[in-house]
Amino acid sequence: MSYVKPSDLVTSLVDAGEAKIFMSTRDTLLRAYMAGALLTLAAAFAVSMSVQTGSPLIGALLFPVGFIMLYLLGYDLLTGVFVLxxxxxxxxxxxxxxxxxxxxxxxxxxxxxxxxxxxAVLMSIVFTYGFSTEPDAVGVALGHIGEGRTLGYAEHGAAGMLTLFVRGVLCNWMVSTGVVGAMVAKDVPGKAIAMWMPIMLFFAMGFEHSVVNMFLFPTGLMLGGQFTVMDYLVWNEIPTVLGNLVGGLTFTGLVLYATHGRTGPRRGTVAPAVPPTAADGPLDETREQLV
Structure with missing residues (x-):
């Protein structure tokens, strides 16, 4: 398995960030659109598997496939460009x-x-047979997710807002580590393994990802979730975006850049000793002083 050294990795991260900033508006929007679609389709898949098996861990194990696909295809997530x-x-x-x-x-x-x-629209059609029936079990679960992750935080006031923000921080600490993982290896299996681990962790722990939530909450609203658009924006999306920014940039981007891109000075070395002369005294005594 090929491996990219951290010092070379940071150069690649900076190069990638520069390329994204100068990318055309058309390409930026297209790549972001496809990234959002692939990631959230994987989220729908993960929730479906969790509901059908009764094990949330199954969903966490499977969710990273969407993240891996989108980064192998060169698409962009907000959580990734927050770092790059x-x-x-x-x-x-x-x-x-x-x-x-x-x-x-x-x-x-x-x-x-x-x-x-x-x-969100396409999956809502699937879950309700084109809005002609009540949501199926997966649709009901999605509606409850939206309620719990908006009104559930609101019930705790400032403490709920703090918890939401911290979950956003922790989420993008892991997700941005997955973004970096895509550059750690040069072969597809290596990239997939490096991305899989942190993405699985964030999903299993229930952390808040701004792009995944762009699917969960509109879907919940379309399927009868008992919360409003304003609840979604104030009690989830906005604090989550801020938390994602802080978590990814602070714990991944800046740390890697500081220690591998702008390393501290190396430890100083002792100046070589001057060979002793006869005027300096006996050779053995001079050696003892140097030691």
């Missing part, structure tokens, strides 16, 4: 500006939301 784009700005790449970073984030957000919303 700022590194190019931090590295002072020519032409990279803060405005360019924000432009990239905004376009990827729109593309991800469009892809996630498309899958």
């Amino acid at each position: 784009a700022p590194l190019a700005w931090l590295d002072r790449r020519p032409g990279v500006t803060g405005r360019g970073v924000l432009r990239n984030w905004g376009l990827v957000f729109l593309g991800n939301f469009g892809g996630a919303l498309t899958v």
